Amino acid sequence: MKYIDEFRDSKIAKYLIGEIDKITTRHWVIMELCGGQTHTIVQHGIDQLLPKQIELVHGPGCPVCVTPLDVLDQAIEIAKMPNVIFTSFGDMLRVPGSTSDLLKVKSQGGDVRIVYSPLEAVKIAKENPAKEVVFFAIGFETTAPGNAMAVLHAQKEGLKNFSELVSHVMVPPAMEAILSSPSNRIDGFLAAGHVCTVMGYWEYEPIAEKYKVPIVPTGFEPVDMLEGIYLVIKQLEEENYHVVNQYKRSITREGNIHAQKSISEVYEVIDKNWRGIGEIPMSGMKIREKYKTFDAAQKFNVGSIKTDESSICISGEILQGLKKPNECPAFGNECTPVHPLGATMVSSEGACAAYHKYQRYHKVGV
Amino acid sequence: MCLGMPGKVIEITEEDGLLMGKVDYSGSVSTTCLSYCGDVEVGQYVIVHAGFAISVLDEDSAKETLEYFRQMAEEAAKDGKDILDSPLSESGNT
């Protein structure tokens, strides 16, 4: 078992599509919450294989896409500083800030380095005691455990030259924001399998109950996604609204307790601005006072930055499931992965990038 | 960054007080922090996110699901056609 090919079995996929077809009696809108799931859907054409009444919309599940412009501008300012080594996951480098991006800073002589793990950034700090090493700690609950561990490890190693520019976001408050919006059209959710692997799914139970919406934590292969969709539709048709775990091989109800402990040791929950969406109460994380020497936002004074967002870009509506990328007039015209206008095009996990890569120029379904 | 990948743990070591290991993703091997999956054993599969293993995959549960679906798919195929009323293709994986 390699946990990949087995879950791409076309016979099982066909069987599941047939089962979905059998039980679907009306129009349902399902939102997936993770950029990885968006890619599986578009890459395998899952949206085109399903009964016409099922509409899949793509949620705010790409952490790069929702990182606010002012944080990007802060990152760019810090990266320009002469004594700084700025470290980041690779997909943040091309995201456009107001006037520049990290890749440009690098090409203009800034020391910007891609790391695959935040622990690499800690290592760079250890090896360069005369430099300030800053790690761009962004992401959902999936990257938070690693980013928390980097702070804990730097502290254990007694490093004074390591800090994180933190812009962490959390999924459940974003779901509530979408569900409580007057323009909400979501009937059911495929919750992000790896966020739930870390956090468990108990937090989603009150949301399912309060908003009468089925929530199915789901994996990333086609068979996973089809089973997830089946489990959502079945509940909708039967008027049940619960959390049902599709991705049992990775998720438990309580999640990864060790990871959760590190997260809450290092970070505290705060109100947070999401790019394209706006402020969502209690949806972000910042470094606790106890660890403030590791907080780059406090260490480097780059407080008030004025931002300037492209006026054509509708990524905010896309991230809330109100529109699809190919409904944007700039899609594939002014806006392409080479010349992105918005973050949903620049990040490989973004919905616009997925639609562009798999050439979805036209609308499907209802 | 957010794309977690399943990989097989082929070595477990300790480095600066952290539980580390090598994880093989169908041929490409990378170093991963295993501290959040303390009871993992060599040969097991983990989901890795940005250099950290966040879960050890449960093989029994995966097998059970797949076995059930395979049986159901075969039953559906016995009628000579699948549920979508088109012949089942013999092709393997998509």
Ligand code: SF4
């Ligand atoms: S296609 Fe480009 S401009 Fe349009 S919503 Fe997507 S990122 Fe924004």
